[in-house]
Each structure stands twice: as C-alpha cells, then as structure tokens.
Amino acid sequence: MRITIVIVDDHAIMREGLSQVLAQQPDFSIVGTCGDGRQSLKLIAELRPTVVILDISMPGLNGIEVTRQVREEWPECGVLILSMHASSEHVFQAIEAGARAYLKKESAARDIVEAVRAVSAGRRYLGPGIAEVVAEHLGTRKPGENPLQSLSRREREILQLVAEGHSSAEIGALLFLSPKTVDSYRSRLMGKLGLADVPSLVKFAIRQGVIPLE
Structure with a gap:
C-alpha cells in the first residue's frame, strides 16, 4: 500500500x-x-x-x-x-x-x-x-501535570497568538471572533494559569514550548 x-x-x-x-x-x-x-x-x-x-x-x-x-x-x-x-x-x-x-x-x-x-x-x-x-x-512525570491541559482548544490558540504579539483585533480577525470575545478568552486563560500580565504569559508560553525563544 x-x-x-x-x-x-x-x-x-x-x-x-x-x-x-x-x-x-x-x-x-x-x-x-x-x-x-x-x-x-x-x-x-x-x-x-x-x-x-x-x-x-x-x-x-x-x-x-x-x-x-x-x-x-x-x-x-x-x-x-x-x-x-x-x-x-x-x-x-x-x-x-x-x-x-x-x-x-x-x-x-x-x-x-x-x-x-x-x-x-x-x-x-x-x-x-x-x-x-x-x-x-518517565518515572517523574505525573498524568495531568501539563498546565496547558487545563485550557480549552480556543484558549490554547489565543495563548499562542497573544504570546506572539498579536492584538485582540488581529486575533479576532484570524479566528472570526470579536476583539471583546478575544479579551474574555485571554482573561479566562490567564486566570486559569495564575498569570497576572502579558509579559508573564509570554514567559509561560516560552517555558511550555508554545512559542520558541528567539
């Protein structure tokens, strides 16, 4: 085949x-x-x-x-x-x-x-x-240890786009969402991850391999 x-x-x-x-x-x-x-x-x-x-x-x-x-x-x-x-x-x-x-x-x-x-x-x-x-x-890895698993698919997508520096308007245009909806998703995912601001979000995304360190 x-x-x-x-x-x-x-x-x-x-x-x-x-x-x-x-x-x-x-x-x-x-x-x-x-x-x-x-x-x-x-x-x-x-x-x-x-x-x-x-x-x-x-x-x-x-x-x-x-x-x-x-x-x-x-x-x-x-x-x-x-x-x-x-x-x-x-x-x-x-x-x-x-x-x-x-x-x-x-x-x-x-x-x-x-x-x-x-x-x-x-x-x-x-x-x-x-x-x-x-x-x-293998012995030290616990199931569910990855914090990204607490996020929905849409939240993970928005996490990457925010970390890459895209504005809410740009993300909304790409995902067919309103900027207000994007802001709501961003606030929700930051709350789930315990992140206080966008710089912390960027650091988290780099540490988790969501975006490369370049």
Whole structure:
C-alpha cells in the first residue's frame, strides 16, 4: 500500500529537502506540504494522508496543537514530530497530544524513513536520543501535570497568538471572533494559569514550548 505524506514546516528548505529524501522511497507519496499550522489542518482535512510530519515551532498554531486537533478530528492519520527541540517537556507534550513518533531534525534519513513506516503501521517510534529522554523522565512525570491541559482548544490558540504579539483585533480577525470575545478568552486563560500580565504569559508560553525563544 502507498503511504501518503503531508509535510508541515515553516522553513521552505526543510520542506523541500525532506520531500526529496522521502520521495526516493517507491511506496511513499508526498501529497502536500505547507509552512503554517493553521493551513495544515485544511490540507489534512482535504488530503487525509497516512502520515503527517510536523515541526513544533510554527507561527499561529504550533505543532503540538496541530497534533491534538489531528488526533481528535482524523485519528487515522499518524503524526510524526520532527523538531529541533528535544527537551523532555517538548517530547512529553507531543506524545500526550497524540504523536506516534518523535525525531530530531538532525536525524539520519534512514531513521526518518523508518519512523514513517512505523507510524503508518500504527506503531510508535522514538528517534536516537529521544528514547533516553523519555526513559529518564518517565518515572517523574505525573498524568495531568501539563498546565496547558487545563485550557480549552480556543484558549490554547489565543495563548499562542497573544504570546506572539498579536492584538485582540488581529486575533479576532484570524479566528472570526470579536476583539471583546478575544479579551474574555485571554482573561479566562490567564486566570486559569495564575498569570497576572502579558509579559508573564509570554514567559509561560516560552517555558511550555508554545512559542520558541528567539
């Protein structure tokens, strides 16, 4: 059976290079690529690929949130996270969100190919170095420990957009909400997280891997 793949990464060179590597496999078919998390959901809904390869750090909607929504809407699509981040927080958030595989971007081509095959078969795959991260922190990680789990999907979306510096009007236009509704969501999520102001929100978002430290 042909394995159909959608690649989502905000760097065009990464998308193109990965497409060329995977296209060498006779049973792989790259059916779509894009550089935006929100756009990727539309692409996945249209193409229903076997495997979705996601970066974590993407503007607008990060790879962890895309993974959550893919798991909820299209559980038959397997998610493979390919990221420069390898901290225990990023890895556990990805797995808890529903990712079946996690590799670092520096992984060898053969590891990525093997991961795609594993995910397409419904198996898990942790790349070199990632399994050690999971094993090291497995005993200390408690279910529900991630504070982002207390937020709704909309609140997580608005958290990222506020942390990226978007105004309430800009967020409202993107999500088809009024600025007043956006402000209400922001106040609610900050209350849930115990955050007093926007700078604290930005620090929290960076610490939780919602946005990159750049």
